[in-house]
Amino acid sequence: MKKTFFVAALLLFTSLASFAQSADEKAVGDAVEKLKNAIIAADAPVLDKLTSPLLSYGHSNGLLEDKKEFIRALTSGESHFTKIDLSDQTISVSGDLAIVRHKLIGDTHNKGKDPAPVKLGVFYVWQKTKGAWLLLGRQAFKLPM
Numbered sequence: 001m002k003k004t005f006f007v008a009a010l011l012l013f014t015s016l017a018s019f020a021q022s023a024d025e026k027a028v029g030d031a032v033e034k035l036k037n038a039i040i041a042a043d044a045p046v047l048d049k050l051t052s053p054l055l056s057y058g059h060s061n062g063l064l065e066d067k068k069e070f071i072r073a074l075t076s077g078e079s080h081f082t083k084i085d086l087s088d089q090t091i092s093v094s095g096d097l098a099i100v101r102h103k104l105i106g107d108t109h110n111k112g113k114d115p116a117p118v119k120l121g122v123f124y125v126w127q128k129t130k131g132a133w134l135l136l137g138r139q140a141f142k143l144p145m
Helices: 003-041 044-050 067-076
Strands: 051-058 080-094 098-109 114-127 130-140
Touching: 003 044, 003 098, 003 114, 003 130, 044 051, 044 067, 044 130, 051 067, 051 080, 098 130
Parallel strands: 051 130
Antiparallel strands: 080 098, 098 114, 114 130
16 A cells, blocks of 8 residues: 555656646747747847846857847847747756757848848757746857758
8 A cells, every 4th residue: 555655656746747847848938939039129128038147148150248248239230130930949957947959040130231041059048037037048059051
């Protein structure tokens, strides 16, 4: 009887743990989608809300920005995405940290430059802070066109 109860309790705990992880994975996926839309719209309040004060944002050309520079570049038009499509996304959650990887195919029209297509691999680190998932780090790398 004790063994049956233990096995049932273990199965219930495992199921609840899987559900909690799935809920976090969904929340991180939702945050990625909100970030994508805020980048296209250059929406400073949403970008501010989704990013950590400690943000380290790495571009595929090696440029590194902090939170202030990241938001300024987007809202000034210096960096401007007109289209972003994400694919092959994976999300791994471990405690209050999540790692996201995906492919980004999009179009840019940065200030002073001609419109251009981009194809990137992206690696994100998100951190759960006070119940919200915030972007802590990002690094992109060029993929063959």
